[in-house]
Amino acid sequence: MLAEIKGINEECGVFAIWGHEKAAEMTYYGLHALQHRGQEGAGIVTTDGDKLNVHKGVGLINDVFSEGEVSRLKGHAAIGHVRYATQGGGGYENVQPLVFRSQKNSMALSHNGNLVNAHALKNQLEAQGSILQTTSDTEVIAHLVKRSGNVPMEEAITSALGMIKGAYAFSILTEDQLFIGLDPRGLRPLSIGRLGDAYVVASETCAFDLIGATYEREVKPGELIVIDEDGFRTKQFTSPLQRTLCSMEYVYFSRPDSDLNELNVHASRKTMGKQLAEESPVEADVVTGVPDSSISAAIGFSEATGIPYELGLIKNRYVGRTFIQPSQELREQGVKMKLSAVRGIVDGKRVVMVDDSIVRGTTSRRIVRLLKEAGATEVHVRIASPPIQNPCYYGIDTSTKSELIASNNSIEDMKEIIGADTLAFLTPDGLKKSIVSDRDTQEHGICRACFTGNYPTEIYPDTEIPAYKD
Numbered sequence: 001m002l003a004e005i006k007g008i009n010e011e012c013g014v015f016a017i018w019g020h021e022k023a024a025e026m027t028y029y030g031l032h033a034l035q036h037r038g039q040e041g042a043g044i045v046t047t048d049g050d051k052l053n054v055h056k057g058v059g060l061i062n063d064v065f066s067e068g069e070v071s072r073l074k075g076h077a078a079i080g081h082v083r084y085a086t087q088g089g090g091g092y093e094n095v096q097p098l099v100f101r102s103q104k105n106s107m108a109l110s111h112n113g114n115l116v117n118a119h120a121l122k123n124q125l126e127a128q129g130s131i132l133q134t135t136s137d138t139e140v141i142a143h144l145v146k147r148s149g150n151v152p153m154e155e156a157i158t159s160a161l162g163m164i165k166g167a168y169a170f171s172i173l174t175e176d177q178l179f180i181g182l183d184p185r186g187l188r189p190l191s192i193g194r195l196g197d198a199y200v201v202a203s204e205t206c207a208f209d210l211i212g213a214t215y216e217r218e219v220k221p222g223e224l225i226v227i228d229e230d231g232f233r234t235k236q237f238t239s240p241l242q243r244t245l246c247s248m249e250y251v252y253f254s255r256p257d258s259d260l261n262e263l264n265v266h267a268s269r270k271t272m273g274k275q276l277a278e279e280s281p282v283e284a285d286v287v288t289g290v291p292d293s294s295i296s297a298a299i300g301f302s303e304a305t306g307i308p309y310e311l312g313l314i315k316n317r318y319v320g321r322t323f324i325q326p327s328q329e330l331r332e333q334g335v336k337m338k339l340s341a342v343r344g345i346v347d348g349k350r351v352v353m354v355d356d357s358i359v360r361g362t363t364s365r366r367i368v369r370l371l372k373e374a375g376a377t378e379v380h381v382r383i384a385s386p387p388i389q390n391p392c393y394y395g396i397d398t399s400t401k402s403e404l405i406a407s408n409n410s411i412e413d414m415k416e417i418i419g420a421d422t423l424a425f426l427t428p429d430g431l432k433k434s435i436v437s438d439r440d441t442q443e444h445g446i447c448r449a450c451f452t453g454n455y456p457t458e459i460y461p462d463t464e465i466p467a468y469k470d
């Protein structure tokens with residue numbers, strides 16, 4: 001994916017397992033499948049029944065963990081996390097799982113998403129004497145849980161869930177219990193699987209495939225699951241609402257081999273490409289996708305139009321890890337380093353260049369130039385999602401409104417800026433059709449707020465927009 005190129009934030013990945021003698025090892029493998037969701041930090045916490053064992057650090061999973069470190073994490077249950085900061089920035093103190101020790105019992109917490117009332121809750125907690133140790137919104141959840149006093153963990157968590165608002169898929173591990181929960185709208189993805197007798201939970205099903213686990217079902221919006229030595233229990237902590245799963249997960253974030261809400265991501269992207277071709281066809285000689293995240297949509301576009309799909313762009317795989325790039329100028333250089341146009345394919349041709357999304361327009365502008373320099377006579381840019389005009393408050397950094405090219409320019413102006421011969425986007429309805437089609441039910445709704453401005457939750461005046469990394 002191109003996330004490395006731009007330094008724009010992806011979100012996080014969570015993984016949990018209960019009842020496996022190699023819990024840490026399975027988590028380590030599971031996190032590898034989720035690495036695309038965050039490269040800034042990684043961590044695993046296990047319980048051996050007596051105490052929590054922790055190892056985490058800044059960087060990729062392979063930078064953080066050596067074999068010895070994984071095998072030192074003893075226990076039958078574990079939670080893990082890969083992080084790309086949306087709230088609170090980077091640094092070790094924000095790497096998850098966050099661990100809170102106390103004399104009676106400790107807890108570890110990992111979270112994917114963003115609380116829309118974190119700011120208000122932080123003020124409230126600090127006014128009441130809490131000392132926040134991190135700048136992340138995740139810590140707020142832990143403080144609210146701990147403040148419930150001497151009540152069973154399940155009760156404490158339920159009461160904390162009554163106070164937080166926004167998007168959250170979380171796991172909490174104590175010495176003897178694992179808790180899994182999802183926000184009332186199910187904004188973030190979270191699935192449950194089985195590995196023999198063990199329970200596994202992951203942001204994406206590709207983590208199950210990697211460790212040989214079988215998918216069971218989605219965690220339901222507003223569901224709290226408790227797993228302990230008495231087994232598996234579940235309850236709804238809110239009455240069911242219409243699910244609004246993030247459509248950007250299908251468009252860009254998730255891996256094509258994952259199923260989200262029982263729809264394969266690659267298949268959904270192909271449908272987006274087909275739908276885009278129906279909405280905005282064009283005469284051309286070849287269709288090419290921007291590797292890797294746009295290949296599926298480009299194939300769909302090609303199938304629908306009959307224009308052959310070709311490998312017009314190649315990703316240079318062995319370029320070093322240059323993903324933290326502070327300036328626009330460097331980002332542009334990054335794109336140049338990471339992608340090449342294939343002259344033999346595009347020279348003298350009218351090219352349809354399919355990309356999954358436009359955020360700032362940097363990538364598209366750069367690639368149009370690459371294709372033209374390689375001899376393309378026309379470049380028709382087709383974007384397999386609608387223009388992103390609004391910020392996301394739910395844990396995905398589409399950055400602030402002022403940075404979004406589509407929020408400040410007409411499509412015609414954007415076409416000029418990126419230097420394309422024509423430019424068209426998928427419509428919001430086309431996107432919806434591609435994902436929910438005939439299953440637009442209470443369980444299968446999607447969020448499209450960054451495209452439509454129609455947010456599925458309250459947004460508070462002081463809701464923090466996830467901070468852009470540079």
Ligand code: 5GP
Nearest residue numbers: 002003008009293357358359360361362363
């Ligand atoms: P732009 O260059 O327009 O700012 O970003 C869009 C391009 O970056 C697309 O090619 C997309 O695949 C990629 N990309 C990288 N990170 C993100 C992200 O966080 N959100 C979205 N929508 N696209 C991203």
Ligand code: SF4
Nearest residue numbers: 246247392447449450
């Ligand atoms: Fe996803 Fe956009 Fe909704 Fe954010 S606003 S949850 S990126 S669809």
Ligand code: MG
Nearest residue numbers: 009010086397
């Ligand atoms: Mg993010």
